[in-house]
Amino acid sequence: xxxxxxxxxxxxSTARIRPSRLLAAGIALLxxxxxxxxxxxxxxxxxxxxxxxxxxxxxxxxSPANGDVKIVVGSKNFTEQKVLGEIFAxxxxxxxxxxxxxxxxxxxxxxxxxLENGTIDAYPEYTGTALVSLxxxxxxxxxxxxxxxxxxTRKDFAKQNLTAFPPTPFTNSNEVGLTADKSxxxxxxxxxxxxxxxxxxxxxxxxxxxxxQDCLLGLEQTYDLEFEKFVPxxxxxxxxxxxxxxxxxxxxxxxxxxxxxxxxxLLEDDRAIFPPYNxxxxxxxxxxxxxxxxxxxxxxxxxxxLTNEVVSELNARVDLDKKTPKQVATEYLQExxxxx
Amino acid sequence: xxxxxAQVQLQDRSTSEASCIADNGFCPSWIAxxxxxxxxxxxxxxxxxxxxxxxxFAIAFALALVAHRHRWLxxxxxxxxxxxxTLPSIAVFFLLLPLxxxxxxxxxxxxxxYSLLIIFRNVTAGLDNVPDETKDAGRGMGLxxxxxxWRVELPLALPEIMAGLRIATTTTVGLxxxxxxxxxxxxxxxxxxxxxxxxxxxxxxxxxxxxAALLDGLILLAQRAITPWTRARTA
Amino acid sequence: xxxxxxxxxxxxxxxxxxxxxxxxREGTQVGGSQFLELTWEHVKLSGLSMAIACAITIPLGLWLxxxxxxxxxxxxxSNIGRAVPxxxxxxFFVAYLGIGFTNLTVALVLLAIPPILTNTYVGxxxxxxxxxxxxxxxxxTxxxxxARVELPLALPLIFGGIxxxxxxxIATATIAPLAGVTTLGDPIxxxxxxxxxxxxxxxxxxxxxxxxxxxxLSAAQRAATPRGLKLESxxxxxxxxxxxxxxxxxx
Numbered sequence: 147x148x149x150x151x152x153x154x155x156x157x158x159s160t161a162r163i164r165p166s167r168l169l170a171a172g173i174a175l176l177x178x179x180x181x182x183x184x185x186x187x188x189x190x191x192x193x194x195x196x197x198x199x200x201x202x203x204x205x206x207x208x209s210p211a212n213g214d215v216k217i218v219v220g221s222k223n224f225t226e227q228k229v230l231g232e233i234f235a236x237x238x239x240x241x242x243x244x245x246x247x248x249x250x251x252x253x254x255x256x257x258x259x260x261l262e263n264g265t266i267d268a269y270p271e272y273t274g275t276a277l278v279s280l281x282x283x284x285x286x287x288x289x290x291x292x293x294x295x296x297x298x299t300r301k302d303f304a305k306q307n308l309t310a311f312p313p314t315p316f317t318n319s320n321e322v323g324l325t326a327d328k329s330x331x332x333x334x335x336x337x338x339x340x341x342x343x344x345x346x347x348x349x350x351x352x353x354x355x356x357x358x359q360d361c362l363l364g365l366e367q368t369y370d371l372e373f374e375k376f377v378p379x380x381x382x383x384x385x386x387x388x389x390x391x392x393x394x395x396x397x398x399x400x401x402x403x404x405x406x407x408x409x410x411x412l413l414e415d416d417r418a419i420f421p422p423y424n425x426x427x428x429x430x431x432x433x434x435x436x437x438x439x440x441x442x443x444x445x446x447x448x449x450x451x452l453t454n455e456v457v458s459e460l461n462a463r464v465d466l467d468k469k470t471p472k473q474v475a476t477e478y479l480q481e482x483x484x485x486x
Numbered sequence: 487x488x489x490x491x492a493q494v495q496l497q498d499r500s501t502s503e504a505s506c507i508a509d510n511g512f513c514p515s516w517i518a519x520x521x522x523x524x525x526x527x528x529x530x531x532x533x534x535x536x537x538x539x540x541x542x543f544a545i546a547f548a549l550a551l552v553a554h555r556h557r558w559l560x561x562x563x564x565x566x567x568x569x570x571x572t573l574p575s576i577a578v579f580f581l582l583l584p585l586x587x588x589x590x591x592x593x594x595x596x597x598x599x600y601s602l603l604i605i606f607r608n609v610t611a612g613l614d615n616v617p618d619e620t621k622d623a624g625r626g627m628g629l630x631x632x633x634x635x636w637r638v639e640l641p642l643a644l645p646e647i648m649a650g651l652r653i654a655t656t657t658t659v660g661l662x663x664x665x666x667x668x669x670x671x672x673x674x675x676x677x678x679x680x681x682x683x684x685x686x687x688x689x690x691x692x693x694x695x696x697x698a699a700l701l702d703g704l705i706l707l708a709q710r711a712i713t714p715w716t717r718a719r720t721a
Numbered sequence: 722x723x724x725x726x727x728x729x730x731x732x733x734x735x736x737x738x739x740x741x742x743x744x745x746r747e748g749t750q751v752g753g754s755q756f757l758e759l760t761w762e763h764v765k766l767s768g769l770s771m772a773i774a775c776a777i778t779i780p781l782g783l784w785l786x787x788x789x790x791x792x793x794x795x796x797x798x799s800n801i802g803r804a805v806p807x808x809x810x811x812x813f814f815v816a817y818l819g820i821g822f823t824n825l826t827v828a829l830v831l832l833a834i835p836p837i838l839t840n841t842y843v844g845x846x847x848x849x850x851x852x853x854x855x856x857x858x859x860x861x862t863x864x865x866x867x868a869r870v871e872l873p874l875a876l877p878l879i880f881g882g883i884x885x886x887x888x889x890x891i892a893t894a895t896i897a898p899l900a901g902v903t904t905l906g907d908p909i910x911x912x913x914x915x916x917x918x919x920x921x922x923x924x925x926x927x928x929x930x931x932x933x934x935x936x937x938l939s940a941a942q943r944a945a946t947p948r949g950l951k952l953e954s955x956x957x958x959x960x961x962x963x964x965x966x967x968x969x970x971x972x
Contacts, residue, residue: 250679255913353898353911357745378911379901383820386510386682387901390819407508456494463497466508468516468683470523481494510816572935573928574892580909580924584728653803660806664896667909677812681899687816691809698804 206444206484212242215437217429220266221249222257224381225464225471226318226401226457230270232475234427237448240485241440249471253354254279261308261430268429273299273313274421276428278360285359285368285419292317292422299426307431311445313424314452316401320360320420321412322349323398325388329411336414337369340395344371350387351397353378361397364419382465385410401454403462425452451482512684521689523676528693530671534590534662535701538597539655545598546605547647551635553606554613567603575600575661579668588669596668597661601654608650612643641713648709652702659698673697735921745914752919756905760926763904766822766897767890770829775883778834782841786875787867795842802835807893811900820901828900832893833886840882844875873947880942884935891931905930 217238221231231249239245248266251257254275260266273295277283281302289295296313303310322337334340340347355361356378365371373395379387385404387393398405400412427445434441456478463474479485506513546567553559573581578596586592616639624638640647663674676690742753785791814828848871856870872879895906908915908923915923 253911253913350901353907354913357749357914377901378898378903378907379820380681380899382680382682383815383901386819392819392821451494455496459494459496468507468520468680468686478494568935569932572888572931574888574895574931576892576895576906576909577924577928577931580920581928584731584921656800656803660803663806663808674806674808677808678899681812681815684816687809687812691806691813694806694809695804702800702804 204447204484205486206237206240206447206479207440208240208242209440210242211438212440213244215433216244216246217268217433217437218266219245219247219249220251220257220260220269221247222254222269223250223252224399226399226461227270228471229457229460229464229474229478230425230452232471233448233452233478234268234270234445236472236475236479237444237484238441240479241444243437243441253352255354261428262306264430267433268427270425271310271428272318272423272425274319274360274423276302276310276426277421279354279358285364285421288421290418290422292424295422296424296426303428308428309431309434310426310428311442312449313426314449314457315424316452316454316457317422317424318399318401318457319423320397321400321415322365322395323388323405323410323412324395326409326411328394329413334413336416337365337371338416339413340371341369344373346374347394348375348377348392349373349395349397350377350379350384350393352381352384355397360420368417368419401458401461403458403466407466425449447484448479451478451484507683507685510683512688517685517689524673524689524693527671527673527676527690528697531659531662531665531673531694531697534593534597534665534670534672535655535658535697537590538594538658538662539601539651541594542598542601542654542658543605543651546602547609549602550606550609550613553610554635560610563606564603567599567606570599571603573599576664576667579664583668590670592668593662593665593670593672597658597665600661601658604654604657605647605650608653609643609647612646612650613639615646616642644713645709648705652705655701655705656698659694659701663694731918731921732925734918735925738918738922739926749914751908751915752922756922756926759903759905759907759923760930762902763891763894763897763906763927763930766826766829766902766904767887767894770826770890771833771883771887773826774830774833774837774886777830778837779841779879782838782879783845783867783872783875786842786845787863787871789846792842792846796839798835799839802832805832807832807889808896811893811896815900822902825897825900825902829890829893833890836885836889837879837882840878840885841875844878844882845871847878848874873945876945877942880938880945884938884942887934887938888931891927891934895927 219231219235219238221227228249231247235245235247248260251260251266251269254271257266257269257271258280261269271280273292274288276299277288277295278285281299283298283302289298292313296310300310322340324332324334329335332339332343334343349362349365351361356376357363359367362376365373377387377393381399384393384396384398385402385408388396388398388410389408398410398412404410405412427449429437429441460474460478463469463477464471469477476485507516549559549563553563570578575596578599579592582592582595586595620638620642621634624634629637662672663677665672666675666678673690673694677687680686738752739756740753742750742755745751782795785795810832811825811828814824818824818827845867852870852874853866856866861869894904895909897904898906898910905923905927908919909927912920
């Protein structure tokens with residue numbers, strides 16, 4: 147708008163304008179109009195295509211305009227995150243975006259930092275993790291309803307100029323796990339049953355667990371538990387230590403296929419320190435603006451099929467079948483009919 | 487919940503075929519099928535090693551030539567390169583991080599810094615080991631200092647220089663396994679990707695050892711080729 | 722702010738982190754006195770591994786050198802040890818034995834052995850055979866010769882080997898958190914809670930620890946070198962050492 151005014155005003159005093167300037171102005175005007183027209187076209191299209199999948203899985207459609215948009219997809223440092231990162235990356239690449247990945251960044255603080263300083267443009271985060279660890283919300287203030295938790299997460303991310311897209315159906319919760327034999331030996335079914343016994347027990351968890359209310363801090367403060375020792379290990383080692391008896395207790399993820407393989411008992415969280423943990427694809431606002439409506443559409447298409455069974459299956463393909471996250475993500479997209 | 491026509495296949499994992507890898511064991515058939523995932527890390531590793539050794543050699547060799555002429559430089563250079571040699575590489579990666587950022591550059595700078603002492607010390611020792619009589623004979627024949635250096639001293643110092651190169655190369659291969667901490671990829675990243683899985687650890691670690699042995703052997707062969715007169719002497 | 726000034730600023734922050742520490746967002750103490758815990762664990766792991774390695778290797782190297790057997794093995798030990806990356810060794814132990822302080826100590830002992838073995842062996846074999854014969858002639862028994870003649874003369878090289886191993890072990894103890902042992906590597910590998918400042922701080926402490934160890938052991942090496950050998954190692958005056966031995970002697 148401003149540009150048009152400027153041009154008409156200067157045209158009034160044409161005596162002082164050089165021909166080359168006029169030409170440049172004219173070209174600028176033309177380009178500007180083309181851009182407006184193109185935007186206008188997109189707006190019209192998106193009106194038709196924003197529908198939820200009702201009866202059929204639509205394949206992801208590629209649009210050449212997306213090729214100019216670069217998106218760097220990141221992920222945190224455990225199997226499920228790497229798979230999710232690859233799924234989103236490959237799904238968006240199928241839509242024609244210029245995608246690169248920076249997976250395996252580290253824990254949630256590291257990932258958020260990378261997102262904020264532009265090293266990555268997007269990564270999948272869990273609603274519970276975001277609220278507890280990134281936004282310091284007290285566990286009693288976190289809604290137990292997944293959708294409400296997502297709403298709060300979305301609002302908190304929006305304050306940081308980050309867009310959190312609608313969440314996955316699956317939820318992957320932290321839980322306190324122990325072998326079936328151990329749980330019988332101790333006679334525990336709920337976390338609060340550990341009171342009085344925990345001072346003789348070792349607990350293993352991720353390094354960031356030491357700083358989180360939905361992990362060690364919550365167990366110590368909300369459940370009043372003291373452990374003989376807490377050993378920080380990388381996420382993938384937490385099952386081995388239960389298996390070989392080094393760990394009495396370990397924090398595990400509910401979607402981990404090794405829970406079933408190793409016959410792990412998950413203690414009931416009776417004082418509710420673990421919030422809902424649905425995954426939401428978090429993207430920088432400027433990337434959302436640049437990417438157009440296809441971004442939201444593809445994220446929705448990809449997210450829809452990620453149920454608890456499906457995600458456990460995908461994790462199993464990496465952890466148990468030893469496929470790479472990249473392969474498994476491709477399989478997910480193909481088997482769901484999203485990609486040929 | 488909308489019905490998806492296409493479905494993700496849920497698999498039954500109770501068969502014994504899958505159990506070798508599900509138990510994180512050493513599974514030759516899996517290794518044979520999955521060697522391709524080690525190719526890229528291996529190539530990155532080779533690149534990091536060769537680049538670092540080449541640059542390190544260039545710098546250390548130049549320094550040694552200068553110090554050969556100005557002997558008082560030897561002690562300070564040994565001090566400085568000695569400190570760089572002592573500093574643990576992983577610490578150096580993160581000390582450099584604010585300056586050079588994540589990526590190949592940080593890894594290469596750290597690896598180069600580590601190799602300087604070894605190469606400098608060996609080049610200097612090699613040059614020092616040239617018998618005085620030989621040098622006198624050369625001067626007697628009318629060779630200038632520069633000709634003496636390049637035609638007499640360096641060729642005679644070659645075994646020592648190559649020995650230093652071999653040591654530097656094998657240690658660089660080993661250190662480059664940590665390069666992924668600096669964001670430079672390599673075989674270490676692959677080891678770290680599944681540290682529980684015996685097959686993975688053995689293959690990725692084994693490839694690093696094989697690479698070190700291979701490069702060591704190649705340099706030894708090159709040495710034998712360039713210095714035929716040492717073949718008569720037992721190595 | 723220019724990159725160089727920013728760099729210095731970060732270093733300043735890191736130094737403060739080491740000595741004063743800060744309170745992390747969740748109220749736990751990081752840095753400061755907490756770093757002392759990490760440093761102690763680091764020193765404990767390294768020291769124990771070195772002690773065991775020396776206890777095993779020095780007697781072995783002394784004896785093998787004295788009887789001049791298995792020279793190929795003793796001298797190649799160093800080369801082979803160099804070719805095995807420390808991460809690979811640790812990963813091998815984690816995969817086959819699992820994580821934990823004990824398993825990690827075994828891995829570090831294995832890592833420390835080669836330089837000590839090679840240097841001890843070479844140190845003994847380069848003692849002048851005439852000196853050894855003279856001692857036999859004086860009526861000393863074989864173990865006496867090893868302990869009272871060969872060992873003191875080999876000490877400089879032995880210390881050289883210990884120095885190399887110690888620095889290597891300290892460096893490798895930095896990746897101990899991968900095997901479940903919380904050393905100074907924790908802020909480097911598990912950054913959360915410590916932040917970039919904490920990570921830089923840990924890198925500084927580890928580097929200082931390595932340099933300090935090197936200085937101490939170098940001083941010990943010099944103190945243990947008999948005067949005669951010191952004169953000999955002066956580059957302008959020393960006798961020509963055969964290349965092979967000169968190469969193995971890593972001081």
